[in-house]
Amino acid sequence: MTITPDDVVYWQWGLFTLNGTIAFTWLVMALLTLGSWLITRNLGDDPNLTRWQNLLEVLVTGIRDQIAQVSRQQPGIYLPFVGTLFLFIAMSNLLTIVPGYEAPTGSLSTTTALAICVFVAVPVFGIASKGAGIFLRHYVKPTPLMLPFNVIGEISRTVALAVRLYGNIMSGTVIVAILLSLTPYFFPVVMQLLGLLTGMIQAYIFAILAMVYIASATSVHEGSQDQDEKPQPPVSP
Amino acid sequence: MEIDWITVSAQVVNFLILVWLLKRFLYQPVIHAMDKRENRIRSRMTTAEQRERAANQARQDYERKLADLEQQQASLLAEAEKEARQSRRDMIEQARIDTAEARNQWMQEVKEEKASFIKGVQQQSLFAVESIARRALEDLADEQLEERITHTFIDQLSTLDQGIIDTLSKTRKPATLSSSFELAPDLKNAISRELQTAIGAAVPMTFQRSERLICGIELVCEGHVLSWNLSDYLTDLTSLMEKAFETARSREPEA
Structure with missing residues (x-):
């Protein structure tokens, strides 16, 4: 039983290893891109939408609304990043119902990579929105003594992001594997359904938390009202 | 991990x-x-x-x-x-x-018709009365009546107007005596004699019979007429009846 798809190696050339994580990530990327291309190549502005166009519009509109609700800003510039986080994680977790598939999000390498992306995206969006000075100044507030704690907070929440997603998905996979060996009928299916639900929730949580972090960086130091209106991150399970 | x-x-x-x-x-x-x-x-x-x-x-x-x-x-x-x-x-x-207007016209026509009718009736009545009376008198006329009529005429001669007397005395024309019946000779003589007495002179006389008179005698001389005739009574009767009709018509209420 493999704990992580990193251990599944398909091909190796020097230091680069084509393991299961990368392979399944490419699969998910290919599915998402191909599906999007197939649907959006014939988009029309007619009020009578196709089912697939309707599905995509519901997805995109839902993500935009969530971003706008959390950030209280225009969702345009955050949509590709946050939306891709959600779609990638959701699709990765959804495909676990396919036999033989290993979710890339069950690899700590993948979740770490996503968390690093968020870790980098926060200052990038913050500086792009407010400028480097204003953004960096909030690390020394309320006093410069808080600088190390703020830095630790940034790092720890990034680690938490990575570990939370990895733990949930990996644990689901492991539980199903263990149940398959103990009670091969019925219970693994139930747990897999539960895993699907957990996977969707984790995708939502990851994307929302990323948006909350970015929103806190882009709306920082705008006065007491902005501080009061700073969106509260949802409680993670 | x-x-x-x-x-x-x-x-x-x-x-x-x-x-x-x-x-x-x-x-x-x-x-x-x-x-x-x-x-x-x-x-x-x-x-x-x-x-x-x-x-x-x-x-x-x-x-x-x-x-x-x-x-x-x-x-x-x-x-x-x-x-x-x-x-x-x-x-x-x-x-x-x-x-x-139509009503007035109609009323006028009715009135005229009524008047015409009444007039017709009146004339017919008069004519009938006159005819009846004339026929009755003709039927009743006999010698005694004629004699009586003649004596009545002779009585009238005795009360002649002075004008008539003067005219008769001066004229030389014969007086014409018409009668509705044939006068007996003695009656003719009596009349001549009485006329002569009344005038005081002999008067030439011619006697003739006249159908115009119903029952009476008429003396005509120089435009003067002295008569006694039953038709005069009928004329008077007609006048009376006309007066009576006129009176009755005038008493009718205006329609």
């Missing part, structure tokens, strides 16, 4: 590529399509609002025109009703006048 940093870096790159891919193939086309549709719907809504405004304006115009038409119709109706009422009054008045 190991982290393969090469895999991590590969996943970072993969993720960034996926971000670009989805932005290129998903977000932009979908958002573009939605914006385009939204613009189209907004355009349609604007057009629909303009049409609705135009339709409302047209509806208000039509309602106003309809109200004007109804008002005009009501006004025309009232005017026509008034004219009809006036015309009815005029026609009734005209009919009343015509009826009154």
Whole structure:
């Protein structure tokens, strides 16, 4: 039983290893891109939408609304990043119902990579929105003594992001594997359904938390009202 | 729980590529399509609002025109009703006048017919009475009556007017004595004798019979007429009856 798809190696050339994580990530990327291309190549502005166009519009509109609700800003510039986080994680977790598939999000390498992306995206969006000075100044507030704690907070929440997603998905996979060996009928299916639900929730949580972090960086130091209106991150399970 | 940093870096790159891919193939086309549709719907809504405004304006115009038409119709109706009422009054008045005229004319005709009828009746009555009386007197006329008539005439000769006496005494023309019956010779002599006595001179006389007189004697001389005739009584009777009819007609109420 493999704990992580990193251990599944398909091909190796020097230091680069084509393991299961990368392979399944490419699969998910290919599915998402191909599906999007197939649907959006014939988009029309007619009020009578196709089912697939309707599905995509519901997805995109839902993500935009969530971003706008959390950030209280225009969702345009955050949509590709946050939306891709959600779609990638959701699709990765959804495909676990396919036999033989290993979710890339069950690899700590993948979740770490996503968390690093968020870790980098926060200052990038913050500086792009407010400028480097204003953004960096909030690390020394309320006093410069808080600088190390703020830095630790940034790092720890990034680690938490990575570990939370990895733990949930990996644990689901492991539980199903263990149940398959103990009670091969019925219970693994139930747990897999539960895993699907957990996977969707984790995708939502990851994307929302990323948006909350970015929103806190882009709306920082705008006065007491902005501080009061700073969106509260949802409680993670 | 190991982290393969090469895999991590590969996943970072993969993720960034996926971000670009989805932005290129998903977000932009979908958002573009939605914006385009939204613009189209907004355009349609604007057009629909303009049409609705135009339709409302047209509806208000039509309602106003309809109200004007109804008002005009009501006004025309009232005017026509008034004219009809006036015309009815005029026609009734005209009919009343015509009826009154016709009635008056009719009454006049009735009155004339009545008068004509009464007159006819009157004349026929007079004629009948006269005929009856004349026939009765003719039937009754006998010698005694004729003799009596003659004596009555002779009595009248004794009370002649002075004018007649003077005329008869001066004239040389014979006096004509007409009678409705043949006078006996003694009666002729008695008359001659009495006339002579009354005038004081002999008067030439001619005797003739006249059918005109019903039952009587008439002496004509120089335009003077002395007679006793039953037809005079009938004439008097006719005059009396005419007077009675005139009196009765004048007492009739005006219709």
